[in-house]
Amino acid sequence: MRMPFTRANIHAFGEWITSEPRSYAATRRGWLFAHRIWLLRRLSQTLVLALFLVGPWYGIWLAKGNFASSEILGVLPLADPFIFAQSLFALHKPILLAVIGVATIVALYLLVGGRVYCSWVCPVNVVTDSAYWLRDKLGLTRDRKLDRRTRIWVLVGALLASFMTGTIAWEFLNPVSLLQRGIIFGIGAGWGIIAAVFMLDLFVTRRGWCSHLCPVGAFYGLIGAQSLVRVSALQRTACTDCGACFKACPEPHVIMPALKGKGTHLILSGDCTNCGACIDSCYVDVFQYGSRLSPKHAAPEAYINAPATPSRMPAAATAAE
């Protein structure tokens, strides 16, 4: 009891917090391996919030505002494209500053992926990931099935409501805004809505909010469908069919074409959040981040004819040669 942080204790703790889908990689390659991108994501989410909090807490004004619209280092304006779209539907004539801010974010999404916001920035992701983890730990399997396109209907509904009311409609109940704004400016009774999202994901629908209902992520997914940075199942021939990536992935349907298909190795669905859960959970290194423009991720035929020789050739490609 005097020494709580013994090697054995830390090991046991690591084992305990590892969810089932990551345990394959954790037992074979180590805990850190199975959580390497997860740790980076949590770090990223923390740092982005910290960027906005060191101002009010310590008077170091790196960023002002919040995720809806902000001013970075007193010069760079950033603005949320989904809120901007609703504002347009509400017939507000945008000012140049807002257009610049939105264009900057859209350019960023086209580069690294629209739903990178969901997995690397959004604090609700921590809430819903926690619910998913707790689901696994408690062995809860109840899953009220929802069509994952419900979020698109909610998205269309939010735009229509914006037009009908002349307001930025979704912001009246958006838990995503509520939480990030709440952390930066004070949340009050807003915790209730966040708790509701947690309960929904825990007891009602598996990955209910982020993967089925949230129109914010859906909107970013539409932008990000064309983005440059994608996850690639480059070493898919090494796949052992353990299923860990499917269980770890918040949007499992995106993996199948890249992993089991015969075409491109890239995960091209806009639903993919580039969260890297598949990369973390795969103990044979099937997945990696890649670029849409890099020829090595293209369909295998193109891959074989490509001049560049990657360090680890997939078995099939080697055989073909």
Place this chain on the structure above:
Amino acid sequence: MANKFIAEKGEQRSGGVAPAGGRKNAQDKPSSSKSAASGYSRRDFIGTVAKSAGVACIAAVALDQYIRTARATDAKALRPPGAIKEEDFLSACVRCGLCVRACPYDTLKLATLGDPAALGTPFFIARESPCFMCADVPCAKACPTGALDRDIADIRDADMGVSVLVDHETCLNYKGMHCSICHRVCPIRNEAITLEKQTINGRAMIIPTVHFTKCTGCGTCEKHCVLEEAAIRVLPRSLGQGKAGRNAAGRPLTGHGQLKRDL
């Protein structure tokens, strides 16, 4: 069951959201031609469109109704200086809080659940902390969307509301005393509030009198009213200010306020 399966499969393939279809073909992106090739019938298509449109409409109407109740701003919650008309404000304000950060005082706040303004929007309550009427209007200049007029030339052009002496019964000046604190603290000294000599019931009194064209609704008078509950308060202009002209009510020729038996 078989039909249901086909329909579900078809829906998945037609989804504009998730080019997830590709159970067999990795490159399979949903498009009408490919959908047709995979046994996706016109009936499925119409059904899917109708269902989606229906749910989107339900979502829109529900949200619309919710907003109509949630958008109303409590009369005691005032918008920052330079705010455009309230009905336009909610189409422009993204609730980012840059105005709150720009405010050098502890005046502006973003509404959380239960606050008297729409969720996340900036407001202040005069009795707690009034607008200090900074000459350079930093809050309005910080607004990234035009919800606050960034080009506001003078804080005296601001229109946050209008101050009204709402309670003659408790106002000390109406009791013949010489409180006049509202007059003394007013930042637009001797213009927005003047002390007018009046004789009421034979007693000479000086009555604080607000001039609507000068008052910006900053709320300093309300903040400093010495009573437990302020006798002078800032109200939205629509509540606090009358307008010269004729009211149709009670005038028989117009038909308003007429009793049925008079017809």
